[in-house]
Amino acid sequence: MASTASLLTLEEFRARYADAKPYYEYWFGEAIQKAEPTWLHALLLQILGEFFTRSGYKSGPELELRIDQNWQPKADVAAASQIEQPYPTKPVDVVAEVLSPEDRMQHVYRKCREYARIGIPAIFVFDPVDKIAWVWSRDAQNLERVEELHLPNGRMIPTREIWEELDKRQ
DSSP: OOOGGGOOOHHHHHHHHTTOSSOEEEETTEEEEOOOOOHHHHHHHHHHHHHHHHTTOEEEEEEEOOSBTTEEOEEEEEEESSOOSSSOSSOOSEEEEEOOTTOOHHHHHHHHHHHHHTTOSEEEEEETTTTEEEEEETTTTEEEEESEEEOTTSOEEEHHHHHHHHHHHO
16 A cells, blocks of 8 residues: 555546556555456457347446545446446446456455445456456355356346357457
8 A cells, every 4th residue: 555645636646647558547546557458358348348238238348437536446347227427426237357367366356345335236257268257245255256147137147158259259
């Protein structure tokens, strides 16, 4: 954690990092760099967006969530029944994070806990290399492996279909 003297205000963060590539997220006064996406990562983002859209949501990649003034992540994929312009200030229905080779699981767990804290109902994590999907369990405060994505709108997506589509596009 950064010392208090080096913490950024949200305004300073936006001035320095709004147009920066790779993307940065605002985490409690710190600029946290997102992992560089691989080709596999990018394909899976596109596929997840398509599956969420077919399941009745509007979805998009790398969406900045402005729900909490102190924590403003960019979800790999976000899905919602209604789009709030220009950025969501209320919880979206679904977020999905896709692991990159340099992602640390400690960081992923913390991000899932924060998503739950701000009220996101469905939080999924995907490993495109090993083809594993997890859902964040609020009860266990942990990731649990899943074979189906159960969405807040009652729809279900078998992870097998996601992995099959990923295999087709490689």
